Amino acid sequence: MAYIKRDIEALVLDTSKEYAGIMITGPRQVGKTTMLRQLMDDSRRYVTLDDMDERKMAKEDPALFLSLHPVPVLIDEVQYAPELFSYIKIAIDNGAAPGDFWLTGSQSFRLMELAQESLAGRIAIFHLTALSQxxxxxxxxxxxxxxxxxxxxxxxxxxxxxxxxxxxxxxxxxxxxxxxxxxxxxxxxxxxxxxxxxxxxxxxxxxxxxxxxxxxxxxxxxxxxxxxxxxxxxxxxxxxxxxxxxxxxxxxxxxxxxxxxxxxxxxxxxxxxxxxxxxxxxxxxxxxxxxxxxxxxxxxxxxxxxxxxxxxxxxxxxxxxxxxxxxxxxxxxxxxxxxxxxxxxxxxxxxxxxxxxxxxxxxxxxxxxxxxxxxxxxxxxxxxxxxxxxxxxxxxxxxxxxxxxxx
Structure with a gap:
């Protein structure tokens, strides 16, 4: 299977040098996770909240979850654990480095609501759709x-x-x-x-x-x-x-x-x-x-x-x-x-x-x-x-x- 380069890649990487967190929203199966995993280096950890054990921990003990998955980290399907957002906010306010948090989610409206409540002005948000012509x-x-x-x-x-x-x-x-x-x-x-x-x-x-x-x-x-x-x-x-x-x-x-x-x-x-x-x-x-x-x-x-x-x-x-x-x-x-x-x-x-x-x-x-x-x-x-x-x-x-x- 050949990877198809996305037009937004350069913008994501450049923005990640300035913001501690970036979020990629969009519908299922349009390549959000694939793109970020293609862009990340070996130092970044990956965790998905499609994993029910990881999701349970993220919801019940967000601090422990973030301790077990230290930055830089890519958290996939983050909408399943909105409890994480206030802890990510604290980490950013305490001086998280640019690019520490990469987040993806498939429910754009819900994620925008969560981001506006907890992370307004702290993360950059991009929307990814199906491939363009x-x-x-x-x-x-x-x-x-x-x-x-x-x-x-x-x-x-x-x-x-x-x-x-x-x-x-x-x-x-x-x-x-x-x-x-x-x-x-x-x-x-x-x-x-x-x-x-x-x-x-x-x-x-x-x-x-x-x-x-x-x-x-x-x-x-x-x-x-x-x-x-x-x-x-x-x-x-x-x-x-x-x-x-x-x-x-x-x-x-x-x-x-x-x-x-x-x-x-x-x-x-x-x-x-x-x-x-x-x-x-x-x-x-x-x-x-x-x-x-x-x-x-x-x-x-x-x-x-x-x-x-x-x-x-x-x-x-x-x-x-x-x-x-x-x-x-x-x-x-x-x-x-x-x-x-x-x-x-x-x-x-x-x-x-x-x-x-x-x-x-x-x-x-x-x-x-x-x-x-x-x-x-x-x-x-x-x-x-x-x-x-x-x-x-x-x-x-x-x-x-x-x-x-x-x-």
């Missing part, structure tokens, strides 16, 4: 997706060009390290086991006596609506649960990094915008599995082909920022007159509109809706059509045509 197919240094011509031309040199078939192969393959690295070869078995493990461990840990079969059906119903406006009542109706239950279950999926949302862009001058978020999955391979597409050839002509392409592009843009240690102010726009912009990125005091289309020859009319943003108090900058064209091009000086393989 750049990590799998690219070369050189990752940079956040920016609509500057010189930056786009640089991206074209670092990516691996592909066509429509290639993009949908990537979408269908997904981005889980276990599959991409070749550790696992049976895709059906991998995703089936992944979901069972996720529900048995993370979901059951967050909600007692959850209807596991009902929750699995719920994930499938949500996957059918990736890249669309969230309609809680429709999803609830599909699986026969209440809207309140659907809302709680969506909260679980978000807290465990299976899904994320794009919120609508709005300000005081855009009064007719709708308030509903759009739903996306972090891994399109999981979406393809849940929606029962057995091959990329079938997916490319399937009912969700446009929505899953948008999901893929949005997730990749987000990863390009996350892996650079940066926040991405990314929204979408839609108003009550049905004027819509798929993605709006706010950067450097400008709004950058994006349309995402399953087309190799997108028309210039697709950029006409970008004008709705001119009413905003934030000026509109360069826009783009993200599509399946193989080469970088332009509609005009203000709007580029960007191949999705370049993100």
């Amino acid at each position: 750049h990590e799998i197919y690219g070369s050189g240094k990752n940079t956040p997706f920016i609509l500057e011509l010189s930056k786009l031309q640089e991206r074209a040199q670092r990516g691996m060009q592909t066509d429509v078939t290639g993009i949908y192969q990537r979408i269908w393959n997904g981005a889980m390290p276990g599959m991409i690295s070749g550790k696992y070869t049976n895709r059906e078995t991998f995703y089936s086991s992944y979901l069972q493990s996720y529900i048995e461990r993370d979901v059951s840990d967050m909600v007692e006596r959850i209807d596991k079969l009902g929750f699995l059906d719920f994930i499938r119903a949500a996957a059918c609506r990736c890249g669309q406006l969230l309609n809680i009542h429709d999803i609830a109706s599909d699986v026969g649960c209440s809207a309140d239950t659907a809302k709680r279950w969506l909260g679980i999926l978000e807290k465990s990094d299976v899904i994320f949302y794009l919120r609508p862009y709005s300000n005081n001058l855009l009064k007719r915008t709708i308030k509903t978020p759009k739903l996306y999955f972090f891994d399109t391979g999981l979406v393809a599995y849940l929606t029962k597409y057995s091959s990329p050839e079938i997916l490319v002509n399937g009912a969700i082909n446009g929505a899953i392409l948008e999901n893929y592009a949005v997730a990749e843009i987000r990863k390009s920022y996350t892996n650079a240690g940066m926040d991405c102010l990314m929204h979408y726009y839609r108003d009550r007159d049905s004027k819509e912009v798929d993605v709006v990125i706010e950067a450097d005091g400008e709004l950058h509109p994006l349309e995402i289309k399953k087309s190799t020859r997108p028309g210039s009319e697709l950029t006409s809706t970008f004008k709705v943003l001119d009413a905003s108090s934030v000026p509109r900058g360069t826009g783009a059509i993200l599509c399946l064209r193989e080469e970088l091009s332009a509609v005009d000086r203000q709007n580029y045509i960007v191949p999705i393989w370049m993100i």
